[in-house]
Amino acid sequence: MAADLLATCRGIIATCTRLGLSVASAESLTAGRFISTLVDVPGASAVVRGGLVTYATDLKATLAGVDADRLEETGPVDPHVAAEMAVGAARACIADIGVSCTGVAGPDPQDGKEVGLVFTAVAFGSRAEVLEHHFTGDREAIRQATVATMIERLGEFTTKLAFGPGGE
Helix, strand or coil: CCHHHHHHHHHHHHHHHHHCCCEEEEECCCCCHHHHHHCCCCCHHHCEEEEEECCCHHHHHHCCCCCHHHHHHHCCCCHHHHHHHHHHHHHHHCCCEEEEEEECCCCCCECCECCCEEEEEEEECCEEEEEEEECCCCHHHHHHHHHHHHHHHHHHHHHHHHHCCCCC
């Protein structure tokens, strides 16, 4: 793991431990890599509740609670799906914060969505903030970029919770 990514993970674990917050995930294209990366940090068990690997579309509904009609209408690579996945991960794992990703790692487009299109979300309570990303590279590069982005976003979110919008 890159040193800066590891440092961010350490900061997340320390901040969440200090604030008494827990984290869970719902991951599609990363298939558990995000939560696995977080638990590489000693002490992560005080923060990480668990993760849902919702690689198959139907599991986004049955495990993460994504509206099945929405999945039918938009497909799995959608900002609303990412938001529902993050909220659903927190609910299913009884965590304070939910983090999710859904996207196309390739090698081929999926449901008319281009390779590299990824949505990540961070949820707190019933609200989620979703970002759209357009990553480049091969399948592995896209998956790595997604995990790194999820960690960065969670780090930014927990820093805001601990210190306010502009603090560190």
